[in-house]
Amino acid sequence: MFMKIPILILVTLLQTALVAQDTAWRFMDVSLSPNLRALDLSSRLTLTEKCSLLMYNSPSVSRLGVAGYNWWNECLHGVARAGKATVFPQAIGLAATFDTELIFQVADAISTEARAKYMAARRKDNLSQYTGLTFWTPNVNIFRDPRWGRGQETYGEDPLLTSLMGVAFVKGLQGDDDSHLKTAACAKHFIVHSGPEAGRHHFNADPTEADFYNTYTPAFKALVEAGIESVMCAYNRTWDEPCCGSSPLLHDLLRTKWGFKGHIVSDCWALDDMWLRHQVVNSEIEAAALAARAGTNLNCGSIYHFLPEAVEKGLITEATVDTLLQPVLITRFKLGLFDPDSVSPWRNLSPDTVNCLIHRQLAYKAALESCILLQNTNHVLPLDESKLKNIFITGPTAAEVDALLGNYNGFSGNLVTILEGITNRLDPGTMADYSRGCLLSGDSVFHGFWQAGFSDVVIVSMGYTRLVEGEDGDAMLSNHGGDRIDLGLPGNQIEFLHRMRKTYPLKPIIVVITGGSAIDISSIQPYADAILLAWYPGEQGGNAIADLLFGEANPSGKLPVTIYKSVDDLPPYEDYSMKSRTYRYFSGKALFPFGFGLSYADFNYESALTDQTVYSQGENIHLTVKLKNTSKVVGTEVVQVYCDYPVSGESIPKKSLVAFARIEVLPDSLQSADLLIPMDNFKLWDSQLNDYQIAKGTYHLYIGSSSQDVQMTKTIEIR
Template structure:
């Protein structure tokens, strides 16, 4: 047995690679193998304590006591705000560090400092229950917002990570949930490199510490043992040097549901050799020693995987004196502090999307009495969302938030009115009577995270976490029709975590506000928006179809007919759409050149004016469209966006750079090419299609240039 007769690996002044190599050299094979699985044991002779691999913090810390809970990521994506998401992640990682530093969370292992966040999979189908964990359907938006979240989590120290982030799930995962341990996603190279993989490249560029490989197969290869995904793409093409972890229990599916290997021993050899360094679970890697004995692996394979695992542990400061790491100074008083609660409230406001408004919003003092009703108005579940939800000591339901923000003298009543998924057991007319007496009826309806999400929590899903359909349950729609029949203005507040069918809601309601699953302060945000204290500014990060008839088969992973980039049917609500309490005008467009040589950039300028009566944010979006291409190209492609704030009557001049990368197209082999021809540039507040205009979006400016 080798002894710890050197201080090399303990010396913080030495290069990280030298320290890692020295520690590995001193470890026995048995000790090395013990560190390849989750919840690794102590190595007492080195003073190495037990190691808890990872936690969850998609929108706040989970399973670790009280913590600030922000909107689900699909909601935060509606903000189109990089800086905001980085601030949220900074707050979340502060709370994680505070818990890790606190003696209350001992003895070892303490709070993990590696978190399985963010989720950057693409929402290609509205039925996918886990869509709420993502940043939507666009690869560029997902990469930008995911990168911002990684920066906030990991911090900006030159040596230490505040916490280690994890890009997941590599690579093509978006349902069906109940088939994930046996399903093979068949995907073209074009769709891989144009849609499913770019966000992973974006996160690798900002030095995400870890990547998680997922349960399913892609083109026949299990993601945890995929030569293409792990070796050729991640390690080769992207040059990723960090740690790869398996999804929880995923290695059991390699020889189980997928039958890629015959048994756990073969799984251990395949996955470790291919580059999956750390197993979450203990289904295969405890057999690594046996695989070495039988010649299926070498000790060098273990050393390589362990070097990547230890890199993260060194980077979070596990083996260094606490006084060297500034993050060890973060105290418990940051946990759910007033600053973080205020940020949760602000983020919820920025996440909400106004889909319709005939003038009823914002509510005025004369718009009373107000009836607040509907099955999710007082539901705590819709605040927290699905997937390892966290808990909070300050949860504000939607009815609470509306009451709290109402002016003194305004009468508000509350009746649930109907159940979420089934008819009322007693035919009561009380709610209808109160609606008749009221001047405005606010109906809060939609979905609950018990109806959509990851498998384990979805006790209300008949499809293993996914939605069998996208219609709002008929019992709710029947209730909404009853409220409409009373003849009073209807404000519909919709809760959900993915696109649902809202065509009839749109027809019945005078205003429609999409609240998503808005976090602990979500109710307060709804109240602020309804009473005009905040102007809604969210934009849809996903397309809302009119019905499931517009959506291809769930198991079909081709992009044809999916997302705004390849959907040809008219949607209910387009990607990028969202109304405001003010109005904006886009004018004075300019372009630096109308002909550009491949490989060169050009500049686009535009002015944006607030032509309404209220200060508000606007998400200025830039899209490109290639005309007359010999390739199959997107209808439009989002290439840049910026969030601005404008007071009434004020104008802001903006400049965008269109780079050669933005002008590139992806061919059927997955290669990036520059095709000569005409491009249109659109700058506006929504997708530049006819449906956005019909719904009330500002007219975008259009410019053209030729690539030669």
């Protein structure tokens, strides 16, 4: 008996050593490619283990030393739902910068904080949700209708702007290391998904083929070409097939035609919708099989618990499971989730990088560039503090943290509200008072007018917060699933401003609007001297807004959406046709056009020259625009170039953005903007060819400061 124990110990130690040697040689061998490591690991797994690793909350496989991993994490505009992190402006605000380099820097900062937080969580053995390195962002759906509460998560209504912003964000998130992913990005929601929120689990999107390829897919295709690691399939049906169960969408288009190599993850509990709401199958097992056959690799939800049973019943084969698992494991290996910290390029990142000074400064810069000056009557802005003795700050969002955050947000100990930002920068000799004035909505009591009577200027912060608009289930004050049913401000806020103006008709009133969508402000324009659209500006929003109001900085943001005069200008919300939607197809008069944004500087477009006038297919267009700042302050203009087409028809855009460039111009100076316009930016879908085609003929290039403010026109021919 006493001899058996040492022998058993010896055998156990020998087996452990052999397993360790074997695993080190194969899937634990960091010198092998992620593909080979994934193949080796998969070959060692049982069917049940394989299926478990296709779940978003993947359990451990202890016999192989595989740790559990939760795939669900968010970083739309900063690491979200995970404690301390830098909060950048909401995505729609980032789009308003028209600054792809800034977007890359923001995403790079986010991924740096994500890595630092991941390593800190690992040291605490914290493997819970929102600690991983797989981030389900960016949202590159097209903001086709301003009523959509989640439109704030997007980069606006234009396919090119969305593509360029999305690519920059993905590159910043994923890093440039040849053998490792810094973090894994995910393009969502594939595809044709933009409300209504209340119907997202059961509606069927039925776009025309031209709209599908000219509007809804270009950004996803651009991100695939940029090497995005993941794509999220949407809740809805498109052309009568659930997106997560559609082989034509996931296999034929995404993987075969576009060459996507990463993994596809379902939106959370979207597979349940296939049998409970879309009712295209009759059970959880059939839903699991349908999604697996279509190519959904990873299930956010619980339906893939039924995959082993689907194999047992012959609905799918184990080979299908193997095919699904391979890209999932490859992502984990590319992220270094099986590797020691010593081989990580980011092993020396300190937790101190989280919300560090450099990142807070970047959040401030992003907030500055995102704000849009919509109105500035008689040049009331910028304010000259030396001439102000008393300031009154009021409005329902002035002291409201939720007006900074938007949705899918992180949290910071450095959140600066609009009230705090203004008071932070005031001279001690300048008096300031504050009253909320009214609530966000409802029949609120108006008060606080008497402070306005003693002030030299009134600053009113109003609009929306994430409590009113956002995702279904999150916007607690919304009665419409986070959507809006009209485009205007809440009636009580309009009445509040009206009473303020009526009581003090000569008082300068500056309005700051917070929100995540196109807001019809025509009802308050007569009562406001200046209007600044701040979106959800992030943690440094208060400081940025204050510096813009007082002239420490100059507004340079441009609208990534069209602001319509009325909801009556729009087609039915449920209609996914692009007819009469966005600046590309809308023929009416907008309140503010796509690309609009004022500055304290004045710019003259002096000249525009192309390198030639006739181009062959495949040649890029080089355009040089000379711009003069005729004012006494430095300013930044976003030079925008749009084209029309030599063909016409309902499916042909009236015009499309083909290039833009941010350019800073010193006072009384001339500056050149050099724009490279890829020939691909002129392509449109040809249903007869079943592919994109660049129409031959004459194009006009419209150059100016918005989609409507055309300063110059150049004519080119493409042969």
